[in-house]
Amino acid sequence: MKVTFPHMGNQYIATKVLFEELGVDIIVPPVCSKETLEIGTKYSPESICLPLKINIGNFIESIQQGADTILMSGSCGPCRFGYYTMLQKEILQEIGHNIDFVLLDPPQGDYKTFVNRIFHITNTKNPYKIIKALAQGTKVLYQVDELDDIAYYKRPRQRKIGEVDNLLEQFQKEVRNVKGYKEMKQLVGETKEKLMAIEEDPNKEVIKVGLIGEIYTIIEPFVNLNVEKKLGEMGVELDRSLKVSRWLTEHLYLHPLGLSMEKDIIKEAKPYMKTMIGGHARETIGYAVKYAKEGYDGLVQIYPFTCMPEIVAQSILPTIEKDFDIPYLCLIVDELTGDAGYSTRLEAFVDLLKRRREMKEDAKLLSGY
Amino acid sequence: MTIKIGIPRGLWFYDYYPLWKTFYEELGAEIIISNPTNKNLLDKGVKNTVDEACLPVKIFNGHVIDLKDRVDYIFVPKMMSVYKDEYICPKFCGLPEMVEHSIPNLPPLIDTEINFNQSRKHIMKTVYEFGSYVTKNPIKIRKAYSKALQAYEEYKDKISQGRFPIDGELTSKQLMLNNKNKKKIALLGHTYQLYDRMGSMDIMKKLQDYGVEILIPEMINMDVINEKAATLEKKMFWSYGRKALGTAIYLKENSDIDGAIYVSAFGCGIDSIIGDLFERWTRKDGDIPFLLLTIDEHTGEAGVNTRLEAFIDMIDWRKRDEGNLPAHG
Numbered sequence: 001m002k003v004t005f006p007h008m009g010n011q012y013i014a015t016k017v018l019f020e021e022l023g024v025d026i027i028v029p030p031v032c033s034k035e036t037l038e039i040g041t042k043y044s045p046e047s048i049c050l051p052l053k054i055n056i057g058n059f060i061e062s063i064q065q066g067a068d069t070i071l072m073s074g075s076c077g078p079c080r081f082g083y084y085t086m087l088q089k090e091i092l093q094e095i096g097h098n099i100d101f102v103l104l105d106p107p108q109g110d111y112k113t114f115v116n117r118i119f120h121i122t123n124t125k126n127p128y129k130i131i132k133a134l135a136q137g138t139k140v141l142y143q144v145d146e147l148d149d150i151a152y153y154k155r156p157r158q159r160k161i162g163e164v165d166n167l168l169e170q171f172q173k174e175v176r177n178v179k180g181y182k183e184m185k186q187l188v189g190e191t192k193e194k195l196m197a198i199e200e201d202p203n204k205e206v207i208k209v210g211l212i213g214e215i216y217t218i219i220e221p222f223v224n225l226n227v228e229k230k231l232g233e234m235g236v237e238l239d240r241s242l243k244v245s246r247w248l249t250e251h252l253y254l255h256p257l258g259l260s261m262e263k264d265i266i267k268e269a270k271p272y273m274k275t276m277i278g279g280h281a282r283e284t285i286g287y288a289v290k291y292a293k294e295g296y297d298g299l300v301q302i303y304p305f306t307c308m309p310e311i312v313a314q315s316i317l318p319t320i321e322k323d324f325d326i327p328y329l330c331l332i333v334d335e336l337t338g339d340a341g342y343s344t345r346l347e348a349f350v351d352l353l354k355r356r357r358e359m360k361e362d363a364k365l366l367s368g369y
Numbered sequence: 370m371t372i373k374i375g376i377p378r379g380l381w382f383y384d385y386y387p388l389w390k391t392f393y394e395e396l397g398a399e400i401i402i403s404n405p406t407n408k409n410l411l412d413k414g415v416k417n418t419v420d421e422a423c424l425p426v427k428i429f430n431g432h433v434i435d436l437k438d439r440v441d442y443i444f445v446p447k448m449m450s451v452y453k454d455e456y457i458c459p460k461f462c463g464l465p466e467m468v469e470h471s472i473p474n475l476p477p478l479i480d481t482e483i484n485f486n487q488s489r490k491h492i493m494k495t496v497y498e499f500g501s502y503v504t505k506n507p508i509k510i511r512k513a514y515s516k517a518l519q520a521y522e523e524y525k526d527k528i529s530q531g532r533f534p535i536d537g538e539l540t541s542k543q544l545m546l547n548n549k550n551k552k553k554i555a556l557l558g559h560t561y562q563l564y565d566r567m568g569s570m571d572i573m574k575k576l577q578d579y580g581v582e583i584l585i586p587e588m589i590n591m592d593v594i595n596e597k598a599a600t601l602e603k604k605m606f607w608s609y610g611r612k613a614l615g616t617a618i619y620l621k622e623n624s625d626i627d628g629a630i631y632v633s634a635f636g637c638g639i640d641s642i643i644g645d646l647f648e649r650w651t652r653k654d655g656d657i658p659f660l661l662l663t664i665d666e667h668t669g670e671a672g673v674n675t676r677l678e679a680f681i682d683m684i685d686w687r688k689r690d691e692g693n694l695p696a697h698g
Contacts, residue, residue, distance in 0.1 A: 045645035047663070049638065077606030078456030080638045086603050087642055090649055105603070272470075275449065275482065277462035306421070308638040312463035315419045316470045332421065 001025065001100075001123065004067035006055040007032050009219035010144040011244045013175050013184065015071075018137030020180050022122050022129065027067040028176060029058040032222035036061060041335050043091050050223060050304035050334050051216040052084055056091060063097055071121055074105040078278035079309055106255075136181040141245040143188045147171075148228075150195045152239065155232025157200040165229050167194055205235060207298070207353050210291030212241045212284045214303040214310050217333055219244060224302050224333060225342050231300070234350045239296075241287035242280060265290065272316050279309030285316055292324035297353045299326060300346075305334035327352060372398045372503055374479070375440035377432030378405060380425060380461070381448060383534055383560040388521035389444060395513030396503040401440050403432040405536040406567035410435050415666055417471050423634040424665050425561045426460055426467070428568055433468055437475055442502060443468075445478045450486035455608045458639055528587045533573055534564050540573075543582055552684055553582045555620055555657075557613055557647065558632030559640075562664070569632055570664060570673045576630075579681050584626060586616040593619060610643045617647045621655035627684045628658040630677075635665035658684055 004027045005015055012028050019026040030036070036057030043060070044053045059070055075082040085103050092099055102121045104114075119125050122133075147168070154164050171191045178187050209231060217223050218240055231238055246261065254260055265286030273285050288299055301317060303310035314330055321328040329349045331342065374393050376386060382402075390400050404410065406428055414431025436443055445468050448461045456462065465480035481498045493511075500510035524534075532539045554576065562568045563585070576583055586594060598605060598615030605611040620626060629651050633640035644661060652659035660680045662673060 045641055047633075047636070047641040048645070049641070074603075076454065076604075078459050078462060080642050082606055083603070083610075083642050086601075087645065090646065094649075103603070273463065273466050275447065275462065275484075277449075278456070278459040281459065281463065306636045306638055306641065308459035309463070311419060311421045312460055312467050314421060315467045319470045 001069050002027050002067045003069045003071055003102075003121065004029055004059065004062035005071045006058045007220060007222075008216060009221065009244060010148070011141070011219075013144050014137045014141035014244075016175070017140045017181050017184050018133050021133035021136055022124060024121070024123050027062045027065050029062040030065075031172070032058070032220065036222075037335055043095060045087070047306060048087070049080065049307055051081070051220075052087065053335060054220070054223060055084065056088060059088070059092065059099075060095075060097075063092075063099065067099075069100040069102060069121070071102050071104065074103050076106055081279070106251075138245070138248060140181065140184055140188065141248060143185070143192075145243045145245045147188065147192060147195065148240070148243075150192065152228070152232065152237055154195060154198050154200070155229070156206045156235045156237050157202075157204055159199045159201040161233050163198050164195065164232070167191065167198070205354070206237050207235060207350070207357060208296045209236045209238055209298045209300055209350075209353070210241065210287060210296045211238050211300050211302070212287050212291075213280075213301040213313075214284075214307050215242045215247065215280050217302045217304050218242060223304075224331075225337065225339055227300070227302065227331075227346070230343060230346055231350065234347065235354075236350060239291070241283060262286070268293075272320065273312075277309055277312055279307065281309035281313040284310065284313040285320070288317060288320050288328075289324070292320060292326045296326065297357060298349065299328045300349070301328065301330045303330075303332060305332050327356070372442065373401055373440040374398050374502070375401045375403065375436035375443045375476075377429055377436060377443065377445070378403045378537055379429035379432045379565070380464070380561045381446075382537065383564045385521065386537060387524040388517045391520040392499070392513050392517035393444075393503060395516050396500055396509060398503045401436065402537065403435040406431070406565050408567075411567060411666065418467075419471070421636065422460070422467075423636045424568060425559065425565075425634055426464075427666065428561075428565065429464075430468060430471055433472055433475070437472065440476060442477055442479050443475065445480050446499070447480050447482040447484075449482060449484040450608075451483065452608055453485060453488065454604065455606055455611065456486065457608060525587070528585075531583075531588055533583075533585070535573060536564065536566050543577065551582065552580065552627045552681070552688075553584055553625065554684075555584045555586075555616070555626045555629040556632070557586065557616065557629065559609060559634065559637075562632055562634055568634075568664065570668065570670050572630070572632060572662070572673070572677070575674070575677060579677075581681070586612050589616060589619060597622075607639050607643070610639055613643045613647055614650075617650040620657060621650050626657060627688070628660065628680065630660045630662065630680070633661060633663045635663050635668075658687065 002025045003019060007029055016026060016028055032054055036054060039060050040053035040057030044056050072085050074085050085101060089101050102117050104117060118130065122130050124130065151164050151168060158164055174187055178184055211218055221228065228238055250261055262283065265283055268289040269282045269286035273282050276282050284301065291299060301314065317328050376382065376389060393400055410431040411428060413434045414427040417434060418427045418430045433443055445465045447465050448457050450456045465478055469475065469478065479502055481495060483495055496514050497507060497510055504510065527539055531543045532541065556563065563573065573583060594612055594615035597618040598611045601614060605614055620629065631644050631647055633644050648659050651657040660676065662676065
């Protein structure tokens with residue numbers, strides 16, 4: 001059994017650790033690239049959202065390297081992600097890949113199938129072993145997400161532009177060569193130290209932007225055309241609303257117990273959106289309000305073309321923009337998104353934010369404070 | 370003074386309007402329904418909705434604008450889910466919010482939440498909430514509700530006999546042709562698109578003019594569809610999707626139709642999955658000719674006509690020429 005799974009930002013690092021600790025053979029799909037997207041677009045329905053196309057690309061590229069089992073998580077609506085697996089199965093079958101699909105859906109009462117699937121994919125029936133590996137995977141996930149947070153802080157402040165991303169790129173390459181929890185932990189630790197040691201320029205002007213939107217597009221750098229790097233190097237310190245580590249804790253550990261870490265976000269979203277509507281629309285709204293209250297300079301929303309929940313969020317965000325006087329930029333990505341137009345819009349937005357801040361400071365000076 | 374409640378002629382209107390209309394009229398409210406979709410109304414809707422939304426939502430906003438200055442309340446319930454473990458569509462779930470933040474100067478909305486995702490036990494509570502906009506008398510509300518249910522059942526009955534509520538007016542029964550040119554085509558699509566003249570480019574009338582007998586999922590026995598849909602490997606969590614996929618399996622197995630047409634709204638997330646699976650199962654597995662029509666506010670009518678004509682010609686030729694000639698001569 002050779003297991004593969006779709007990409008989503010740094011999630012693969014944790015999944016790799018998880019399976020290596022369990023002793024299951026895995027194939028990490030090649031980094032998402034133009035080819036991945038091309039393969040995905042070729043076989044997917046035209047009007048489906050971008051994440052599915054990338055998933056298909058990932059799967060096929062992994063199959064070419066010998067994968068025979070796919071691990072995929074799911075949901076039960078109302079966002080179409082819930083039916084991804086069924087469609088993906090049909091697509092892969094049609095092009096002649098007879099592959100074993102293991103779905104990890106919320107059990108909805110059928111715990112026996114769910115547990116059996118876990119036993120099947122982990123290749124062991126020892127719950128202790130599974131829990132231990134899962135804990136280690138989760139730890140790595142948190143550590144890797146911490147790297148991202150450090151990078152958000154360092155990027156706009158680095159003296160030599162590009163240093164942070166050179167380091168991270170190096171890290172991504174080395175990740176593929178290390179094996180198991182111990183080695184990974186060490187590598188992440190080293191990278192963290194190096195990141196912290198990057199020289200800062202104290203005179204740089206830094207503005208703060210909140211990144212909100214659909215979880216996959218804001219997390220996977222290939223899909224959002226490296227928005228974090230682009231904005232960071234323009235002098236923007238980012239905060240991202242959704243992280244894989246938080247998502248995992250929320251859905252795997254807390255949700256079955258009826259708990260949630262997102263209570264305050266839901267509360268912030270309440271005046272604008274009363275209930276959940278699928279996807280992460282409510283989180284998008286909630287974080288937008290939170291960032292606005294915390295005095296961020298601007299908001300950037302990214303979502304895949306035709307994403308239903310985010311369209312609802314998009315129609316509400318202009319009200320938040322007005323209520324809190326915070327500029328908001330909406331970027332929609334699909335397979336036809338061009339880098340140049342995208343960068344221009346980001347640049348213009350950042351210029352606008354900087355100018356706004358200057359004007360505010362001038363106003364302060366003039367009024368004598 | 371009687372309370373005036375406006376019901377927009379869009380989205381769930383075609384599924385439920387007799388229910389709601391009867392309910393509120395029995396309670397003593399005056400019901401005002403917006404005008405049938407027209408160009409002006411569509412333009413206003415397009416202007417007041419985010420670009421990314423699908424055509425039906427834009428049309429709906431047009432209807433809300435049409436109503437907003439002449440009623441006390443606009444009926445925009447928050448339709449989350451009507452069956453257990455099922456949903457409608459994220460845009461339906463967030464519809465009141467979308468309307469509220471897109472259109473300025475609105476009268477209050479009746480935006481009670483309809484959510485039977487967990488269970489149906491609180492259905493009467495939901496009904497009271499709806500009724501409380503007009504009266505606080507629970508007996509009156511209960512009575513009105515049972516009357517409304519009756520009207521709703523009658524309405525569903527008429528549709529299952531093949532009478533279509535085009536723009537909200539039930540048509541007379543389809544003429545069943547009995548000559549050899551007879552064609553029967555399954556027509557799939559959201560009710561708010563099929564029955565909206567503007568939103569569907571009047572496809573029903575066009576098909577009937579070609580002498581086509583239309584089959585819609587509602588005309589198939591619902592129990593059969595439910596049964597077929599239950600065989601799916603993973604439960605379909607959209608109510609419309611479940612109906613469409615159940616129909617696809619049914620058609621594949623009992624194909625007495627000559628073709629299937631799927632009308633989809635551009636950008637509809639549900640159609641992107643259901644339409645694709647439907648095509649896979651009917652065209653590839655069931656050998657049924659399939660046509661996908663995607664419609665948005667820019668779709669030209671001539672293009673739709675051409676495609677329909679070609680599709681029907683193709684079916685005719687298939688019927689005429691489908692001898693027992695081997696495919697390779």
